[in-house]
Amino acid sequence: MRRGALLSSIAALRWSGNVRTTLYRELRCLITGGHLRAGSRLPSTRMLARDLGISRNSVLAAFERLTAEGLIVSRHGSGSFVSRFAAGKKPHRAAIEHDPHLRVARRRETSEPRDVRPAAEHFPLDAWQRCMRAVANSLVAGDLHHDVAPALQCAIAEHLAATRGVRCDARQVAVFNTKREAIEFAMRVATDRGDAVASTDPDDLVELATVLGVRVVDRDATPQLMHCTSFAESRRDVLAIASRAHAWVLEDDAYGHFATDPTLYSGDRHGRVLYLGTFADVLHPVEIAFLVLPERLATSVRSGVSVFDQHVLAAFIAGGYLAAHMRRLRAMIAARREALLRDLCATGCEIIVRPLHIELRGDRDTTRIPLADLFPPNADAITGSRRIA
Known part of the structure; x- marks a missing residue:
């Protein structure tokens, strides 16, 4: 054209x-x-x-x-x-099980969960320290009286509106030390003891469910809370099911900083979705997570996150440092993906590039290589001894 x-x-x-x-x-x-x-x-x-x-x-x-x-x-x-x-x-289709590259990929899919965070050397330490100094010089005693820093709530709300189409009032943003804390809070406010919870990744919820006295059920049951990750094939049906069952939806936007598909939250017309995000996938070792709560659940939420750390993260986002860091990470991932695709072309399989993974389709099987495998140290394991850089 x-x-x-x-x-x-x-x-x-x-x-x-x-x-x-x-x-x-x-x-x-x-x-x-x-x-x-x-x-x-x-x-x-x-x-x-x-x-x-x-x-x-x-x-x-x-x-x-x-x-x-x-x-x-x-x-x-x-x-x-x-x-x-x-x-x-498209490349010629071939049987997947005959290719050594894909045998490696399949073994990785069935192995222990991978660390999906960039290696520590990619952390923007200079920018983070700059924000720490600025916050240390500007904080006043009154700022320390808040459990949740309004500056961070505003920064997260603006960041989500610009990058994920999630539009909310800053007061709807609740901040937590870790993603697990955020999930536990969501389960506490959306369920009562004895309620049912359905999940596209139920293994993650079994321990919490036991503590909270709720049941993890399969998708055929009628739950009070539906936990849905970004990878679920049935995401499009979730809102309809939630509306019919008057259930809540916990949208776990895994890889939200890299995703391009619309969020469930942005399509929610009935205020049923709790949107879950984290900075751990791009700012490790910063593990701060957040929930965007429906207005009816957005009552005063106490946060255990250090007020100082909240202000530093707010300054990091508002100062444009997060956006710049994301541009660098995307360029790194794009380069690794390009190198990986060059290697995989030799397999003869059909290659389909998705926003969060690469699909390899053969005559009898399909294998996915997720975004996590493009972060070091995972990248080297994809194609054996060949380094992807």
């Missing part, structure tokens, strides 16, 4: 809602549909913004999401190009 045709296609869009999301979805559709061929050079972000009459920041945000998904690659000094794995002919 030539530049003129590309611009005509995009210009015909109705720029309603979030401009960057609309542009991202249109470009993604053109790429995955084969209208933009593999290797095609995209217009520069400055030129595309000028021709479409939108801000360059919107174009940059759309390009970042496409890069994170492995659909486009950026080459310094040359521009952005459609990835050769995103469009065009």
Whole structure:
């Protein structure tokens, strides 16, 4: 597709809602549909913004999401190009069990849970220390009287609105030391002793359920709380089931900082969804987690998180350091994904790039390589001794 045709296609869009999301979805559709061929050079972000009459920041945000998904690659000094794995002919299908790469992947799927966090060397220590000094110099005694720092509630609410389409009042944000604390709180406020809880990943809830006196049931039962991860195949049905059963939904947005699919929370019209997120996946060892609560549950929530740490994280987000850190992580993951795909092309399997995983389809089986495997130290194990960097 030539530049003129590309611009005509995009210009015909109705720029309603979030401009960057609309542009991202249109470009993604053109790429995955084969209208933009593999290797095609995209217009520069400055030129595309000028021709479409939108801000360059919107174009940059759309390009970042496409890069994170492995659909486009950026080459310094040359521009952005459609990835050769995103469009065009699909590789020849082959039996998965005959390929050594996939045997490694299958063994990893059945092994112990992986550490899905970036290695400590990727932590933005300089920026974090800068925020610590700024907070130490600006805090006053009155700031220490709050269990939850309003500055962090506001920062998280603004961050979620910009990155995940989650729109809420800052007072709906509750902050916790860990993700487990947040899940326990959600189960306490949404269930009573003896209630049923359904989960797409029930093993994570069994211990808590025992402590709280609730039952973990399968999807065929009628629960009071439905725990749903970002990977659940049946996510689209969850809101309908919750509405019929007058149940609550705990949306565990795993990899929320990298995900592009709409959240359940953003599609909730009845105030049934509790949205769960964490910073541990991108800011380890910072384990702070949060819940966005429906208004009827958003009463005063005490937080055990250090007020100082809350203010530091708020400054880190508000100062743009989190956004910059995410850009670096996405570039790192995109590079590793590109290298991994080059190795996997030799398998002869059909390769499908998803936002949070890579699918390898053979004649009789499908294997998923999740986003976690693109973080070190997991990356090396994918293709044996070959280093992915």
